[in-house]
Amino acid sequence: MARKSQSVENVSQYHHGDLRSALLEAALKALSEPEPQPLSFRDLARRLGVTTAAPYHHFRDxxxxxxxxxxxxxxxxxxxxxxxxxxxxxxxxxxxxxxxxxxxxxxxxxxxxxxxxxxxxxxxxxxxxxxxxxxxxxxxxxxxxxxxxxxxxxxxxxxxxxxxxxxxxxxxxxxxxxxxxxxxxxxxxxxxxxxxxxxxxxx
Structure with missing residues (x-):
């Protein structure tokens, strides 16, 4: 139940237009790790607690x-x-x-x-x-x-x-x-x- 509440909270947060910035920030954080791994929209969506389709509203790919x-x-x-x-x-x-x-x-x-x-x-x-x-x-x-x-x-x-x-x-x-x-x-x-x-x- 806590996990579902957290996911709903995150999705609500990004409905205000800041998902684009959040995606860029999450990608930069991942790329700044000592041994960065290949990134996918699925990975970023999971990090932010949004649906896998959400990043496509802000970036082509x-x-x-x-x-x-x-x-x-x-x-x-x-x-x-x-x-x-x-x-x-x-x-x-x-x-x-x-x-x-x-x-x-x-x-x-x-x-x-x-x-x-x-x-x-x-x-x-x-x-x-x-x-x-x-x-x-x-x-x-x-x-x-x-x-x-x-x-x-x-x-x-x-x-x-x-x-x-x-x-x-x-x-x-x-x-x-x-x-x-x-x-x-x-x-x-x-x-x-x-x-x-x-x-x-x-x-």
């Missing part, structure tokens, strides 16, 4: 939900890296701030970070304008920093250098989260090594 969640994550990543440096800072200071903010996001938001770079989301997101726009913002920020420092730098050269930084930071973030990096580099030294490498690449 599981992939649609994950893309929308990734858009949220990309927005948060941009806010982190964009706020890290002051407009009048030198390029070295901006690169240092960007590097530390990026790695901090990867460490503190593992669910979002894994999702942003998952093959399923990247593939499906290419047909979603909001995803493409969100995924470009942090990359374009690097290009702008480089262009502001050197107005003669071509767009092609700026993008190539931005790709180098992106590859460096993503590689470090993935190796760190997997525990592979700690066998070769002390955790206390990760930020210093990352900043030094980023500055050598771009400055």
């Amino acid at each position: 599981r992939t649609d939900l994950l893309v929308q969640l990734a858009i949220q994550g990309l927005g948060l990543l941009f806010l982190e890296v964009n706020a890290a440096a002051e407009p009048g800072d030198s390029l070295k200071a901006k690169i240092r701030a960007f590097t530390l903010a990026y790695l901090r996001f990867a460490r503190t938001q593992p669910g979002y970070y894994r999702l942003i770079f998952s093959p399923e989301v990247r593939s499906a997101g290419e047909s979603v304008p909001e995803f493409r726009e969100a995924s470009n913002k942090s990359f374009d920020l690097i290009c702008r920093m480089l262009a502001e420092d050197d107005p003669d730098l071509s767009k092609k050269a700026a993008r190539e250098r931005a790709v180098s930084l992106w590859a460096l930071l993503h590689g470090l973030a993935v190796l760190s989260s997997a525990g592979t990096l700690t066998r070769r580099l002390a955790a206390a030294d990760e930020n210093r090594v990352a900043v030094d490498a980023a500055i050598r690449l771009l400055c």
Whole structure:
């Protein structure tokens, strides 16, 4: 009887339009676990105590939900890296701030970070304008920093250098989260090594 009452209470709660947010939150929580398991609408519905049909009122399917969640994550990543440096800072200071903010996001938001770079989301997101726009913002920020420092730098050269930084930071973030990096580099030294490498690449 208690279980039935709890289920009725949850369904009533989500009738007020917040099931979409609850589904996104539940998915993020599941993806943030140390060893996340594949998600299905059935799993999410069970976590929230709603019917298996309820998620379809807010998302076309599981992939649609994950893309929308990734858009949220990309927005948060941009806010982190964009706020890290002051407009009048030198390029070295901006690169240092960007590097530390990026790695901090990867460490503190593992669910979002894994999702942003998952093959399923990247593939499906290419047909979603909001995803493409969100995924470009942090990359374009690097290009702008480089262009502001050197107005003669071509767009092609700026993008190539931005790709180098992106590859460096993503590689470090993935190796760190997997525990592979700690066998070769002390955790206390990760930020210093990352900043030094980023500055050598771009400055």
